[in-house]
Amino acid sequence: MAIAMLHRIQHFLCLILVFLLPFSSLLFPSLGYNVPDKYFINCGSDSNVTVGDKVYVGESNPVARFSRSKTESNESQVPSPLYQTARIFRRESSYEFGIDTNGTYLVRLHFFSFTSRSNLYSARFNISVPGFWLVQKFDARNDTENNADPVKEFFMEITSPTFKIIFRPLPSSFAFVNAIELFLLPLNLISNNVSHFTFSGYMGLTSYRPGLYSRVLETKLRLNVGGQIVTGPDNLLRKWFPDDSYFANPENAKNRSPFMGRIEYHVGDDSDGPYANKFTAPSDVYRTAKEINSSSSSAGNITWALPVDYNTDHLLRLHFCDYWSPQIDHAYINLFIYDTYVMPVNIYDPEVSKELPAPYYFDFVVHSDDSGFMKVSIAPDASARIRDAFLNGLEIMKIIERSSSVPPYLDEPNSEHNRLPVVLGSVLIIFMMILGFLWRLKITKEKPTENSDWLPMLVTAGGSSQSRLTEGTSQGSALPNINLGLKIPLLDLQLATNNFHASQIIGKGSFGNVYKGVLQNGMTVAVKRGEPGSGEGLPEFHTEIVILSKIRHKHLVSLIGYCDENFEMILVYEYMEKGTLRDHLSNKNLPRLSWKNRLEICIGAASGLHYLHKGVDGGIIHRDVKSTNILLDENLVAKVADFGLSRTGPVDHQPYVTTVVKGTFGYLDPEYFKTQQLTEKSDVYSFGVVLLEVLCARAVIDPSLPRDQINLAEWGILCKNKGMLQDIVDPSIKDQIDQNSLRKFSETVEKSLQEDGSDRPTMDALLWDLEYALQIQRGVQDEDSSISVSASLQLPSVRRLPSLSTLSEVAEFAIVTGNESNCAADSVFSLLKIDDAR
Ligand SMILES: *[C@@H]1O[C@H](CO)[C@@H](O)[C@H](O)[C@H]1NC(C)=O
Ligand SMILES: *[C@@H]1O[C@H](CO)[C@@H](O)[C@H](O)[C@H]1NC(C)=O
Ligand SMILES: *[C@@H]1O[C@H](CO)[C@@H](O)[C@H](O)[C@H]1NC(C)=O
Ligand SMILES: *[C@@H]1O[C@H](CO)[C@@H](O)[C@H](O)[C@H]1NC(C)=O
Ligand SMILES: *[C@@H]1O[C@H](CO)[C@@H](O)[C@H](O)[C@H]1NC(C)=O
Ligand SMILES: *[C@@H]1O[C@H](CO)[C@@H](O)[C@H](O)[C@H]1NC(C)=O
Ligand SMILES: *[C@@H]1O[C@H](CO)[C@@H](O)[C@H](O)[C@H]1NC(C)=O
Ligand SMILES: *[C@@H]1O[C@H](CO)[C@@H](O)[C@H](O)[C@H]1NC(C)=O
Ligand SMILES: *[C@@H]1O[C@H](CO)[C@@H](O)[C@H](O)[C@H]1NC(C)=O
Numbered sequence: 001m002a003i004a005m006l007h008r009i010q011h012f013l014c015l016i017l018v019f020l021l022p023f024s025s026l027l028f029p030s031l032g033y034n035v036p037d038k039y040f041i042n043c044g045s046d047s048n049v050t051v052g053d054k055v056y057v058g059e060s061n062p063v064a065r066f067s068r069s070k071t072e073s074n075e076s077q078v079p080s081p082l083y084q085t086a087r088i089f090r091r092e093s094s095y096e097f098g099i100d101t102n103g104t105y106l107v108r109l110h111f112f113s114f115t116s117r118s119n120l121y122s123a124r125f126n127i128s129v130p131g132f133w134l135v136q137k138f139d140a141r142n143d144t145e146n147n148a149d150p151v152k153e154f155f156m157e158i159t160s161p162t163f164k165i166i167f168r169p170l171p172s173s174f175a176f177v178n179a180i181e182l183f184l185l186p187l188n189l190i191s192n193n194v195s196h197f198t199f200s201g202y203m204g205l206t207s208y209r210p211g212l213y214s215r216v217l218e219t220k221l222r223l224n225v226g227g228q229i230v231t232g233p234d235n236l237l238r239k240w241f242p243d244d245s246y247f248a249n250p251e252n253a254k255n256r257s258p259f260m261g262r263i264e265y266h267v268g269d270d271s272d273g274p275y276a277n278k279f280t281a282p283s284d285v286y287r288t289a290k291e292i293n294s295s296s297s298s299a300g301n302i303t304w305a306l307p308v309d310y311n312t313d314h315l316l317r318l319h320f321c322d323y324w325s326p327q328i329d330h331a332y333i334n335l336f337i338y339d340t341y342v343m344p345v346n347i348y349d350p351e352v353s354k355e356l357p358a359p360y361y362f363d364f365v366v367h368s369d370d371s372g373f374m375k376v377s378i379a380p381d382a383s384a385r386i387r388d389a390f391l392n393g394l395e396i397m398k399i400i401e402r403s404s405s406v407p408p409y410l411d412e413p414n415s416e417h418n419r420l421p422v423v424l425g426s427v428l429i430i431f432m433m434i435l436g437f438l439w440r441l442k443i444t445k446e447k448p449t450e451n452s453d454w455l456p457m458l459v460t461a462g463g464s465s466q467s468r469l470t471e472g473t474s475q476g477s478a479l480p481n482i483n484l485g486l487k488i489p490l491l492d493l494q495l496a497t498n499n500f501h502a503s504q505i506i507g508k509g510s511f512g513n514v515y516k517g518v519l520q521n522g523m524t525v526a527v528k529r530g531e532p533g534s535g536e537g538l539p540e541f542h543t544e545i546v547i548l549s550k551i552r553h554k555h556l557v558s559l560i561g562y563c564d565e566n567f568e569m570i571l572v573y574e575y576m577e578k579g580t581l582r583d584h585l586s587n588k589n590l591p592r593l594s595w596k597n598r599l600e601i602c603i604g605a606a607s608g609l610h611y612l613h614k615g616v617d618g619g620i621i622h623r624d625v626k627s628t629n630i631l632l633d634e635n636l637v638a639k640v641a642d643f644g645l646s647r648t649g650p651v652d653h654q655p656y657v658t659t660v661v662k663g664t665f666g667y668l669d670p671e672y673f674k675t676q677q678l679t680e681k682s683d684v685y686s687f688g689v690v691l692l693e694v695l696c697a698r699a700v701i702d703p704s705l706p707r708d709q710i711n712l713a714e715w716g717i718l719c720k721n722k723g724m725l726q727d728i729v730d731p732s733i734k735d736q737i738d739q740n741s742l743r744k745f746s747e748t749v750e751k752s753l754q755e756d757g758s759d760r761p762t763m764d765a766l767l768w769d770l771e772y773a774l775q776i777q778r779g780v781q782d783e784d785s786s787i788s789v790s791a792s793l794q795l796p797s798v799r800r801l802p803s804l805s806t807l808s809e810v811a812e813f814a815i816v817t818g819n820e821s822n823c824a825a826d827s828v829f830s831l832l833k834i835d836d837a838r
Pocket of ligand 6: 252
């Protein structure tokens with residue numbers, strides 16, 4: 001009965017809503033945003049504002065309109081156009097954000113009290129997020145008088161689909177905000193597992209339990225020690241201030257002259273340091289330092305006294321980068337916190353040979369005392385070869401604990417008074433979404449490629465993560481037009497790969513990991529993601545996209561899209577169900593490929609390579625043809641991968657002279673190795689090795705075999721010459737292989753492996769030979785056995801390939817061990833060679 005009643009009421013409410021729709025914005029002052037989750041918002045304004053290269057979008061959005069809450073503005077001189085407007089809340093209100101991806105987020109709130117009718121200086125308020133007080137009893141006067149940065153910055157883990165920031169004015173006052181930033185941070189910027197400093201010193205370092213991710217961090221200080229203010233988009237929009245006003249003994253320290261060179265960031269995922277990657281801190285922070293003033297007689301140490309909250313846990317992060325010592329182990333520094341010896345700051349680790357200048361950092365949780373200052377000192381160790389101590393950067397973040405005193409917000413059941421608007425609000429949102437959906441359907445029907453950005457909740461998005469993919473890549477496996485509009489929002493890729501979760505990794509290479517992902521349109525893709533820190537190759541990355549997007553062929557793996565957002569370099573390829581050709585040759589758990597299958601695969605790959613050489617514009621040399629770069633789709637159709645990372649040949653077909661030989665052992669053309677001249681025939685040689693591999697199903701380099709058998713190319717030719725090729729054919733196909741087909745095939749192999757490139761066939765000719773071998777196998781055509789190929793052949797003198805012992809002389813050589821357990825690593829997408837050699 002009661003339930004029926006409730007239903008009727010709901011029904012009635014819905015009806016009312018339809019009529020109220022046009023006025024809805026007047027009714028729900030605090031419904032908040034519901035925009036995609038990369039948010040930069042210019043509060044209190046309808047217009048976008050660009051600061052640096054970041055667009056802070058205005059609130060001109062029907063869903064987000066805060067009609068009952070005022071805005072104020074003053075066009076006069078303020079430090080940033082963001083600070084010309086503010087939204088003012090006279091009662092409890094919130095901004096609400098939709099969150100697609102679990103992870104660590106940065107929340108930045110801007111409070112600048114410009115002169116206006118409301119007198120923003122008199123604002124007093126709290127701010128909370130679920131479970132935590134971010135700001136308590138905010139008093140704008142304090143910040144303005146101290147000339148402090150009008151920004152509050154927080155780090156927190158968000159794992160709920162919506163996230164609310166709640167403004168709570170103190171009695172008879174109000175709250176305001178000029179701008180809000182909320183974005184997902186790169187992985188591992190902050191480690192969950194941090195050492196806990198206690199006064200028993202070094203031995204007292206234990207893990208801080210239960211870890212930082214269960215807390216919120218608030219930035220208190222971020223110092224570029226020995227340098228100037230550092231800002232800018234390359235550094236997650238963080239601001240680093242000079243440290244000069246924080247010395248306890250200023251005469252003991254002096255600025256080290258700045259370093260102009262390149263900082264050698266760590267490339268890798270391991271978050272626990274000590275080596276810094278490019279997100280840890282920008283180069284400009286590591287390029288300056290404070291060091292001991294050797295002309296000061298008392299200079300035993302440098303001590304900073306850093307203002308902190310009383311008796312509170314803080315995260316202290318110290319950044320070091322020794323850019324003047326000749327060796328990494330020359331400067332030994334001792335670190336003290338509150339005059340207590342903590343540890344030697346010495347990252348010498350024979351296991352990790354690092355190039356200098358390698359930046360590194362240490363994190364500690366330190367409980368502050370009741371002085372209001374945290375004392376941090378560095379002093380040279382008496383045993384050091386260079387008696388110096390230095391520091392490049394310092395960060396202090398207050399650790400905010402979960403608090404049970406944070407009251408639930410409006411929409412919680414115990415807040416009867418406020419319940420109705422929220423219920424109405426939710427219904428309204430759903431209603432509008434349905435309307436929107438219907439309208440969108442209609443639009444899609446009429447104009448399939450139009451971006452449906454009309455949806456109010458998408459209008460203010462910094463980057464619309466929901467609408468983008470439907471534009472270009474929704475046609476499933478039929479690939480969309482490839483063009484430079486293939487940019488995919490980072491968040492879509494994070495979603496697709498479960499935020500680059502380790503379980504999604506299908507390959508690993510020098511460039512980074514390859515993840516399997518499913519885009520929102522259901523398409524399965526391979527996502528190759530550059531490591532943070534390997535990011536010097538942005539122009540090359542762009543070149544790759546330009547080249548890749550021009551190439552399309554049935555037997556070449558296609559580029560689906562790319563992402564260069566947020567300092568990322570990501571390429572997205574079509575996913576190849578059956579993995580690499582090598583897997584199918586070497587993995588005993590997979591069904592054996594028949595000889596006919598193998599020929600078809602070789603033909604597919606050859607036609608892909610032929611297209612690279614002769615198709616599109618001017619010819620492209622693959623440079624890394626091998627069985628792990630030949631992928632198979634669900635129907636065992638072969639596609640060549642990693643081709644876009646090869647060389648584009650000049651139009652006049654002059655050979656290339658490269659300074660660095662690139663390739664993979666076992667497949668590498670000896671002529672190219674010797675002359676460093678790269679031609680299409682180098683690909684032909686490598687492909688010849690692949691053909692042998694297909695025939696014999698063994699590793700191209702197998703050090704466990706007798707010397708003359710280690711290298712498959714050498715061994716294969718040797719056997720061929722002795723008429724023993726039959727003996728090394730993969731036993732699983734021995735019985736099915738037609739002798740004439742084998743003869744034709746081995747003849748092709750032999751031609752491809754000629755020492756002199758000009759004696760090798762073109763891909764075109766090779767393709768024809770393989771087709772012929774397939775025809776024979778199919779029995780469609782009988783080979784004229786009077787042409788006895790094997791008898792008439794010259795024995796090629798195969799040059800010895802560089803043996804493993806000469807490895808060290810070969811700069812930057814890509815070595816692939818052929819270790820079965822590395823197969824995934826070796827897979828198609830593994831080596832995105834965006835490196836300085838290119
Ligand atoms: C804008 O600010 C200037 C000085 O900062 C002040 O003189 C002026 O009255 C302000 N305008 C309004 C409308 O408050
Ligand atoms: C702001 O200043 C007032 C008075 O000067 C002081 O009582 C209050 O504690 C200060 N608040 C903060 C957050 O520093
Ligand atoms: C995010 O975290 C929540 C809580 O831990 C979990 O329930 C949810 O499945 C996670 N979502 C994703 C996409 O991982
Ligand atoms: C603001 O925070 C203070 C300190 O926690 C608390 O006592 C007060 O009740 C809060 N006021 C509001 C309106 O949330
Ligand atoms: C945390 O880090 C310490 C050293 O920094 C290490 O000994 C410990 O095993 C780590 N604990 C976990 C749970 O990762
Ligand atoms: C270094 O110490 C000398 C002697 O005490 C002092 O004169 C000089 O100012 C100091 N240098 C700096 C940069 O503080
Ligand atoms: C640093 O030097 C001062 C004297 O300049 C001394 O009082 C203090 O104890 C020293 N601190 C440490 C940690 O060595
Ligand atoms: C504001 O920025 C958003 C997102 O970049 C964009 O979609 C919108 O068109 C911009 N609005 C105006 C008025 O420029
Ligand atoms: C091959 O991989 C396995 C497992 O990772 C490893 O134990 C072994 O040492 C590797 N062998 C070579 C030659 O790299």
